[in-house]
Amino acid sequence: MFKKILIANRGEIALRVIRTCKEMGIKTVAVYSTADADSLHVKFADEAVCIGPPPSNLSYLKMANIISAAEITNADAIHPGYGFLSENADFSRICEEHDIKFIGASAEMISKMGDKATAKATMKAAGVPCVPGSDGIIESFEQCQEIAEETGYPVMLKATAGGGGKGMRAVWKAEDLKEAWESARQESKAAFGNDDMYMEKLIEEPxxxxxxxxxxxxxxxxxxxxxxxxxxxxxxxxxxxxxxxxxxxxxxxxxxxxxxxxxxxxxxxxxxxxxxxxxxxxxxxxxxxxxxxxxxxxxxxxxxxxxxxxxxxxxxxxxxxxxxxxxxxxxxxxxxxxxxxxxxxxxxxxxxxxxxxxxxxxxxxxxxxxxxxxxxxxxxxxxxxxxxxxxxxxxxxxxxxxxxxxxxxxxxxxxxxxxxxxxxxxxxxxxxxxxxxxxxxxxxxxxx
CATH class of the missing domain: 3.30.470.20 (ATP-grasp fold, B domain)
Structure with a gap:
């Protein structure tokens, strides 16, 4: 069993993990940004390390800072909670490289299931019912039109790297497809640095x-x-x-x-x-x-x-x-x-x-x-x-x-x-x- 777990998160989920660790007799390390210095997860952990200023990209998403915090406190595992780095394949891989157990999925698993188009293909192979639509990334608007006609309107355009509703567009008729295609790709590019799209049948009353x-x-x-x-x-x-x-x-x-x-x-x-x-x-x-x-x-x-x-x-x-x-x-x-x-x-x-x-x-x-x-x-x-x-x-x-x-x-x-x-x-x-x-x-x- 692990001797010390660092929780690479904040707020209620960090506190939630700390409570279970205490019940299991496992020492805990909290990490926090300067904005979270007074949060309860910092107060109740056995140790706490400040990992940067308030912006997430300078603290809770800063992998080097979190790995450093784990190393200086001799943590042998990291629990990522949800959000932030919990589904980041690179972070899972870096933990493994530093001989720190990532309490979550492997880098390969996160990569396979994190990309929605790849995940859908994998689930089809596993015999799990999938929504009709494109088999993978749509290469062009012309292909998008063809798939929409085959699937039948209404359809839903989705960003493969999407989340939180970004890069999603419902399209009810053919004449609206072009505008939806362009705006969804622009939004996805801005949010995720990736404008790859796929398409699914829009499930009514879901x-x-x-x-x-x-x-x-x-x-x-x-x-x-x-x-x-x-x-x-x-x-x-x-x-x-x-x-x-x-x-x-x-x-x-x-x-x-x-x-x-x-x-x-x-x-x-x-x-x-x-x-x-x-x-x-x-x-x-x-x-x-x-x-x-x-x-x-x-x-x-x-x-x-x-x-x-x-x-x-x-x-x-x-x-x-x-x-x-x-x-x-x-x-x-x-x-x-x-x-x-x-x-x-x-x-x-x-x-x-x-x-x-x-x-x-x-x-x-x-x-x-x-x-x-x-x-x-x-x-x-x-x-x-x-x-x-x-x-x-x-x-x-x-x-x-x-x-x-x-x-x-x-x-x-x-x-x-x-x-x-x-x-x-x-x-x-x-x-x-x-x-x-x-x-x-x-x-x-x-x-x-």
């Missing part, structure tokens, strides 16, 4: 449902049920739940088997998710694979009583997985609390938290790194907390979430707590009748 998987170093994988992540704004998830209200036992069995097949086909090591689009007829199609822990992992932990971070560490240390496929015994919902103003277009609201009262009680979990007196820097993602409620039924989990949100007081900044409180009263949401287009019609009621 749900975004992901299957949590874990694979070990011996070629075995298992799944830990699904998460419904369909409530999104600009392709960013707002809330998630497990089990999905759209799920059936038959569909879970089929999707779970496909996800395990995918993981074992590529001999995947670590925790990850196989993400699917599910249409209104419950046909499911591979969308992408995330080769890291997910923001929403706590709801899976809650419904099956399982520590996913602990499992990541054990697998990285060479321990075999149980091989069991899990069924959710409870219902759990996660609301992402962001420092944003939902009454004014979800604009960012960094600043100092003057008052914070955290909710509690049976079935309530709060993952956060903030506290009263903490100043939220403007340099990073605006998520400051994850509020999770767990109960025997979906309705009980919703009722518990409403109560917990009413108890959650944060002053000094604007947050998305009012949005989530209104969401829990929304008729379509309460009935489980939502798709990825849900937020197109959702309107905030006036502020009291």
């Amino acid at each position: 749900r975004h449902i992901e299957i949590q998987i874990v694979g070990d170093q011996y070629g075995k994988a298992c799944h830990l049920s699904e998460r419904d992540c369909s409530v999104q704004r600009r392709h960013q998830k707002l809330t998630e739940e497990v089990p999905s209200p759209f799920m059936t036992k038959k569909l879970r069995k089929e999707m779970g088997a496909a996800a395990v097949r995918a993981a074992e086909y590529i001999a995947y090591e670590g925790a990850g998710t196989v993400e699917f689009l599910v249409d209104k007829h419950r046909n499911f199609y591979f969308m992408e694979m995330n080769t890291r822990i997910q923001v929403e992992h706590p709801i899976t932990e809650q419904v099956i009583d399982f520590d996913l971070i602990r499992e990541q560490i054990l697998v990285a240390a060479g321990v075999k997985i149980s091989g069991k496929n899990y069924e959710p015994a409870l219902h759990s919902i996660e609301c992402r609390i962001n420092a944003e103003d939902p009454y004014h277009g979800f604009r960012p609201s960094p600043g100092k938290i003057t008052v914070l009262h955290a909710p509690g009680g049976h079935g309530v979990r709060l993952d956060t790194h903030v506290y009263a007196g903490y100043s939220i820097p403007p340099n990073y993602d605006s998520m400051i907390a994850k509020l999770i409620t767990t109960a025997r039924t979906r309705q009980e989990a919703i009722d518990k979430m409403k109560r917990a949100l009413d108890e959650f007081y944060i002053e000094g900044i604007k947050t998305t707590i009012p949005f989530h409180r209104q969401l829990m009263e929304d008729k379509a949401y309460v009935e489980g009748n939502y798709t990825t287009a849900f937020m197109n019609d959702f309107k905030m009621k006036p502020e009291n």
